[in-house]
Amino acid sequence: MSKQSIENRIIDYLEGNLSESEQKSLAAWVQEKDGNARYYAEVKDVWESSYLNASEIADTGNEWNRFKTHIQDVSIKSASQLKKVLRIWQSVAAVVAVLLLTVSFFMFFQTEADTGSLIVKTVVPSGEKSKLELPDGTSVWINSASVLSYNTDYGRDNREVKLDGEAYFEVATNEALPFKVLTKDCEVKVLGTKFNVMAYETAPVTETSLLEGRVDVALFDGTRAEIKPGQLAYANSEEGKLQVVEGNIQNIICWKDNVLKLDNTPLSEVIEKLSKWYGVQIELKNSELLAQKRFTFTVKSESLSELLSIMKLVQPLEYQIKGEQVFITILNP
Template structure:
């Protein structure tokens, strides 16, 4: 691998645009790491290596469970610097950890990310989301685990069903397009189907073991609160689960986050606040409890925090102020 090829690979991995095969190529390079494996003209002097490693260690305290990943950071850091900056250290530490044959992709608040799995399945991860998936899928199944929200375009493979595990539901598919929202702190878990079909299995509460089949333009909702009820017309309805018919336009709005479009439909502050906190990496404090009864509907494309707050304020007739860089007080 030439230095130029190596630089291009690092740039793609760091920007989140690398395929699973390209990410694997980087890990394979690491596994074969040695003087002969270094890119041409990419070797630092011994003094530069020591200074760089000291700088990294001053900023990062590696945990035992991710020791191997930090070792990767140190060794690549000692080998290659592009344009005077360490390219992979922050990326591996924050967004991509490896333990054995598993991969862990973490997206912090305020960011979104796209990745391609080993089978060609494409996944978009929303802010504050985590996806774990194997380096290579098994011969008879494909399984991943999600906390947060993700949009999946699953590569069709009839011999290997694709399963998304969350803390409360499992979604089983062969090849389809769907969105899953399963944030632990949210009041409900949702799965919206765009194309194909999926089988949702509930693995918690009184509905444990129950299965529901979704068809295009349907949305499955499981309440995380025993007394919470949806106000939408439902096909399947009991105290905790609903399957709703939704329009194509609503699907576009709900999945628009992939294109930096923030959308909310008849949402009250208790549901809207967590979304805003994840989207902008902020803390929202509501000082007047009566404001929790307000409802908001709207779609804002590529909008900054001030634009969103001004739009909400005009609609809800409340006031807000900023405290520091990351706190919004609503009153």
């Protein structure tokens, strides 16, 4: 479709004039690549400026009220916080239907194949992060390349969320319904607290770090541990290992404030974190030269080019940035 056709289709969607099949087509186009999601957001922002007050939460009826979520986008490229609002028309199809989109994330409903229940899924692309508020008032900051999902009965019969990636939680207290985070390695259970969970599907362990309150971490085989403020739990369900250590929690959670701190970090982990932070793919050559070397630095507003230029002062290297592809060659000192 031409750019004008896409723009017209987006506006029709925002005004509730698309058929079910047209909504599916638009949803598929948006999810093809980040650039499509960004263009959608640009059109939506112009449309909203004409129809909505920036602080208004549009209500589409009782069904939406069951799981109304206040969305506040926190761009990784800006310290400013902008409230994004969108009128939502539900699709009754048992397929993905994009309902809420911003520059930094998109949210959609999906029918769970095994149970048939409706789930709300928030996807944050690489290089972005977002903040949202769950129906019970729990605040969640979602880091780059992460997916958070929960059933639409959240807050009534349970307070369970599933996480693939990293998120920081400030949990609303409810002794009758403990809050649970389900990951590939473990279940994290709390009543009311502030904590961070890093559970990327590709990572060897799930890391839970506690700022305030108490958290119970349990492997699927029943092995469990309670962690206290200032502690971290490393869970590996495949090996049946659960380890609790002391750590600098502020350094771990500062990503939600647009700061990335790396402390004595091996090169492989540095590359992985920078890839997610800047939303790029990094190809590294001669990494064996730095197999034992560790890095300590802080990223705030620096661009990737600025950061690599600084790293060159510490370690000889060459780099090329071609769009979302980055090529780094480690040189002999």
